[in-house]
Amino acid sequence: MPPTAAELLDLAIRATAAYRREDLGERLAVARRRLLDPEVRVLVVGEFKQGKSLLVNSLVDAPVCPVDDDLATAVPTLVRYAPEPSVVLVGDDEHQRRQVPIDQLAQHVSEAGNPGNRERLRYAEVGFPAPCCPAASAWSTRREWAASTRPTAPAPWPCCPPPTP
Numbered sequence: 683m684p685p686t687a688a689e690l691l692d693l694a695i696r697a698t699a700a701y702r703r704e705d706l707g708e709r710l711a712v713a714r715r716r717l718l719d720p721e722v723r724v725l726v727v728g729e730f731k732q733g734k735s736l737l738v739n740s741l742v743d744a745p746v747c748p749v750d751d752d753l754a755t756a757v758p759t760l761v762r763y764a765p766e767p768s769v770v771l772v773g774d775d776e777h778q779r780r781q782v783p784i785d786q787l788a789q790h791v792s793e794a795g796n797p798g799n800r801e802r803l804r805y806a807e808v809g810f811p812a813p814c815c816p817a818a819s820a821w822s823t824r825r826e827w828a829a830s831t832r833p834t835a836p837a838p839w840p841c842c843p844p845p846t847p
C-alpha cells in the first residue's frame with residue numbers, strides 16, 4: 683500500500699532533522715497539522731464595508747457580527763459552533779482569554795468601541811448554536827472571513843440551498 687500523505691510528511695520531517703533544517707521541519711509540521719485538521723475553512727476577502735459581516739450573519743442565521751454602514755470593524759471575529767452563545771476576547775497571547783457578555787461584542791470589535799484596536803485583541807471568538815449547521819464555524823475579519831464545516835456536518839445548509847438543476 684502506498685504511504686499516506688501524513689506518512690510522507692513524517693518522513694520529510696525526519697529528513698529535515700537529519701539534515702539540520704529545522705526551519706523547513708517547522709513548515710512541514712504546520713502542513714501536517716493542516717492536513718489532519720478535519721475542519722475546512724472558506725475565506726471571503728473584501729475591502730471595507732462590502733457586506734462581509736452581513737454575509738456571515740446570513741449564513742449562520744444570527745447577528746453574530748456587528749453590521750454598520752459607517753464605522754469599520756477593528757478586530758477579527760471567529761464564529762464557531764457552541765451549544766450556548768458565548769463571547770471570548772483573545773489577547774496578543776493566545777492564552778489571554780476573557781469572557782464577556784454577548785451584548786458587549788460590538789464595542790470590542792468595532793472602531794467605535796475599540797479605536798485602532800487599543801485593547802490589543804488578536805480576535806474575538808463567538809460561540810453560537812448555529813441552527814442551520816450544527817458543526818459550522820466562521821471567521822469574520824476586517825478583510826476576510828472563513829466558514830468551516832466538519833465533514834460530518836449535515837448538508838445542505840437550509841439557508842443556502844443548492845441550485846436546482
Ligand SMILES: Nc1nc2c(ncn2[C@@H]2O[C@H](COP(=O)(O)OP(=O)(O)OP(=O)(O)O)[C@@H](O)[C@H]2O)c(=O)[nH]1
Nearest residue numbers: 730731732733734735736749750751753754755824
Ligand atoms: N444594499 C445592500 N447593502 C448591503 C449588502 N450587504 C451589506 N450591506 C450594507 O452595507 C453596510 C456594511 O455592511 P457590513 O456587513 O458591516 O460590511 P463589512 O464588510 O463587514 O464591513 P467592515 O467589517 O467594517 O469592513 C451595512 O449598512 C449593510 O447593511 C447588500 O447585499 N446590499
Ligand SMILES: [Mg+2]
Nearest residue numbers: 734735748755
Ligand atoms: Mg464587518
